[in-house]
Amino acid sequence: MTKVAVSVRGDTARIALLDGDELTEYMLWRVEQPDGVGDIYTGRITAKLPAMAGSFVDLGDETGFLPDSAGAPSLTEGDYISVQVTRAAQGGKGPRLAVLAEPPADRPGLRRRGPGPLPELMQRFPKAQIFIDDYALIARLRPMLGTRMTYKADAFDAVLEDEVAGLAEPTAALGQGAKMHIAATPALTAIDIDAGAASGDGNAKPQAQLALNIALIPAIVRQIILRN
Structure with missing residues (x-):
């Protein structure tokens, strides 16, 4: 049975996807300070980089990287495209992007925020039950996730806590x-x-x-x- 355990510590929600008792995915979600994954932008190709198999894309307030494998091979410098952030900026590098099949706007910039990692995970696993140890987060997500969420004080049990700690x-x-x-x-x-x-x-x-x-x-x- 696929299930999702969510444990809130301060401003960070820890999200664990489990297949039975086996941890299969783990992520952190800073609810009030999202990392931008899932956000949708209009971007402009500023440089094609054959050696890196991708392109730099002007997003308005920062520059992202679009791999050729994510839809960029036929694009040329100056093209406007719709893109979605697939990995947050890190290590001094901009976000990683993927092309979206929808019309771009007439200038680079943010078009809409992504749903966040937990709602996105639920789109991938629509039958998974969600166990959350924080009433405030449940209330916040109720419009999107409805009755799929259940409060559980020990959403992260001792075994899961140990495995998550080992990931660091x-x-x-x-x-x-x-x-x-x-x-x-x-x-x-x-x-x-x-x-x-x-x-x-x-x-x-x-x-x-x-x-x-x-x-x-x-x-x-x-x-x-x-x-x-």
Whole structure:
């Protein structure tokens, strides 16, 4: 059963998507200070960047990046387009964008705010039940989510709290004795897999390590998704 647990701490709502008891997605939502994900803009292509497989887009108050894979290959500099923010600005870089199939306005700028991560999540999982530990947030979301929300004081139980706390650590256990080390820099996020459980002598060891790395791919992907 898919369910969503929401726990509010101060001005931040922590949102956990669970498949049964397994955490599958995790996100933070600053309700009064949204990060802009889901917002829709009219943008203007200011530079095509073949080396980066994308384009810079003037949004009026900032510049975003539109990957070619998100709808930009046939666009040219000066084109006006409608775009949606798919990832917030971070690390000194502007937001990541995707093209929307709707007419743009006649100048760059914000057109409308996105619904926020929780309503967006509910669009993806329309049958999921939502458990929230904050009455004020329930009241705020009632017009959008209606009776799908239930108050639960321990929406984040001890097991979920421990798993969420682990997402802030630079190392994650992957099983079979392997670990995943994560190092974020302004230019990239580096991931190193320590296949400590791989065994073998001589020529057999590289094959054993490769086999373990392949077996660990689902766990690696899960950690990348959880850590956004």
